[in-house]
Amino acid sequence: MIRYLSYQDSTKNGIPVAKEQEQYPLSSSQYRIWILSQFEEGSIAYNMSGLNTIEGDFDENIFQETFQEILERHEILRASIKTNNDGEVYQSIKSSSDFIPSLTYKDYRDKSTAEIQEIVKASFVAPFDFENDDLIRISVFRTEDNKRLLIISIHHIICDGWSMGILVREFMTIYQSKINRSSYALPKLAIQYKDYAVWQQNDLNSVGQNKQEKYWLSLFDGEIPVLDFPTNRNRPLVKTYNGKRIRRSFNEQVYKKFNSLCLQHEGTVFIGLLTVLNTLLYRYTKQTDIIVGTPVAGRDSVDLENQIGCYINTLALRNVFQESVSFQELFGQIKQSTLASFENQTYPFDSLVKKLNLKHDTSRSVLFDVMLVLQNTNKENSSAENSGNKDQGDFKIEEKVLSKFDMTFNFEEIDSALDVAVEYNTDIFDEAAIDRVLDHFESIMNVVSQSPENPISQIDYLSISEKEHLVSMFDNSNVSYPSDVTIIDIFEEQALKYPDNIAVVFGNDRLTYKELNEASNQLGSYLREQYQTAADDLICINMRPGIRMVISILGILKSGAGYVPINADFP
Incomplete structure (x- = not known):
């Protein structure tokens, strides 16, 4: 869907070649990455890596010729990011003759597989110096x-x-x-990345971009929601990128039914997954105003199809809905809002962030904390082509995972199956929590495939074991209490131990153990003094549930009497 929609707004007249100059502007995506990379935690978060095997005879000279040809073909690989005297960030392109590529050859036949793995892992996370380093490094390790x-x-x-x-x-x-x-032919490149960057920055003031800007500013008018998803630990004051990844294959029958549901409602799997994710986030947070990020290819011109560069853009998909909405109604609503957002997908995310003038929260990502990605591939052309395969036969690399967001759901359709890899921030989530999130995600998929007309607030997504755990957790019938003390004695002991802890909550009202004990003592004393209450006396309580009812129960018991609750709705 992303690739299809990316071509719907194709640039008919092509992107013009920019005038030769020493300093070229950054594209909007480049500038955002540059900003994020200035923070210590973000310095290696945007490293990309690939691992491939070369078997058979190896010709070092031909290898260098190949790399040189790639460098001549794609100017962006010879770029460096610099700052001028006015503090403006720009990119500079070295000529192919002046550019000395970073090529490393090592013979590691004497090293163990474990040792080589550690060397490879270290190369993946080695930082780049924008101003002085090549922004691409190629190494060949003979194993x-x-x-x-x-x-x-x-x-x-x-x-x-x-x-x-x-x-x-x-x-x-x-x-x-x-x-x-043998001969070979690669597609001719009409432009280079610097031409795209110049064109994009000039195009920001065009009529088309102004129209898209109005759409996005309207979508984010008013207060911006912050997702209050439950975490296992307090969020660090400054955002971190420490991450881990969990992979899972969904049940094929569940996915088949879910796919059919999407087709029945004239939508794509992407829309369906986004609707399930919104439902899941709502059920965890009770929030009905949710923002989820998703990437788009950003190659909205045929000139860009075979280009190397950072063209990707990010869309912040905001959906506001009612708790009473059914899944199929929410599906239709999200389908319409998502299509509208994709129709305005060329407006740079960085420009939107600047225009919104958001309050800076160093502990979170900007605008959203959850990302959804869907790739459509087949078994012969897996996601390894897009991201660089880290497993080569028996040689496997357990790469360092850097989580750019709280959670990123990377879905991949492989033939008729659906896989997912969730990257999550390990400073706020445990692995068990993310496992449960995936359990609940698949459970919602299964439930809505059978009953899409049910309200999302009533979707039963808990497993049998989770329900049994909840029942056992709240069922204290098997707890033994001392037989020689009263409930009042036990309560006052707790009040003495934990006077400042919250004892009772009703709506926005709450009392600590100390406050509740003092209030009930006052009521008990009043009843004894005014009515001479004694054992076997019964006092009726005719009031609606609230903190006053709890005070009344304890106060009556402390007076020595018993209480009789009466339904306040009875005549």
């Missing part, structure tokens, strides 16, 4: 006589997932063709 690992490390500011696939594919095409002495 066996006829086997080598090709490691590509590149910064997101000059590349995206689509670009990584292009880079690996073109590199291997050129290298193998040269080795086999």
